Amino acid sequence: MPDPVPTAPLLAFATTYMMLAALPGPNFLVVAQASLSPRPRAGILAAAGIATGAGLLALLTLSLASRLGPDPAMALAAQAGFAGLLLLVGGRALMRLARPASSAASPRAPTAARRGVFVLAFATAAANPVSAAFFGSYLVASRSGSDAGLSAPAAAGTVFLVAALWFGALAWALSAGPFRSFLGRYRDVLDAAIALGLLMAGTAMLVRLLTAT
Helix, strand or coil, rough: CCCCCCCHHHHHHHHHHHHHCCCCCCCHHHHHHHCCCCCCCHHHHHHHHHHHHHHHHHHHHHHHHHHCCCCEEEHHHHHHHHHHHHHHHHHHHHHHHHCCCCCCCCCCCCCCHHHHHHHHHHHHCCCCHHHHHHHHHHHHCCCCCCCCCCHHHHHHHHHHHHHHHHHHHHHHHHHEEHHHHHHHHHEEEEHHHHHHHHHHHHHHHHHHHHCCC
C-alpha cells in the first residue's frame, strides 16, 4: 500500500507558490491580457495553459532535483538560495510598487489569436525561470527538513491545481466589470501584502538557518 501524501508539506508548498503566482509577472500578464480581450473564454484558455505549463515545469524541475544525492552542504545552500529567492521576488515587487506609474509600466504581453492563447500561455509558464528556480530550490532545501516527503508528482499536481484555481479566478474576475474596478483600485495593496509575506517567509528561513549553524 503506497504511503499517504504528506499534507502539511504540500500545504506549505502550495501557500508559498500561491504568493509567488499572485505577484505580477509573465503568467499574470498573459492571463490578464486574454481576459480583457473581447474574445470569449480567452482568459479561461490562458489560465488552463498557464496551469498546464507550470505543472509540467514543476514536474520536470522537481524530478531533476530529486535525483540529486543527499548532501548536507547542498541542502544548506539550497535553503539559503530559496530564502534568497523569496527575498528577491518580494523585494522586487515592493520596488516596482514604489516606482512612479510612468516608469513602473510592465512590458506588454504578446498578442495571439484565440486558438493560440492556450499555446502562448503554456509556453510562457513552462519557460518561466523564476518558477523553475523556485521549484528546484524548494525541493532540495526541503529534503533535509520536515518536508522531506514532498514528491515531484504530488508537488507538480499541487502547482497545477493552485495555478488553475488562481488564474482561473483571475480570468473570471477580470471578465466581470465590478471586480475589475475593485482590482484596479486595490491591486497595489494586495501586491504589497503578498510581497511582505514573501519577505517575512524568506527572513524567517534565513534566521532559522543562522540559528541552526
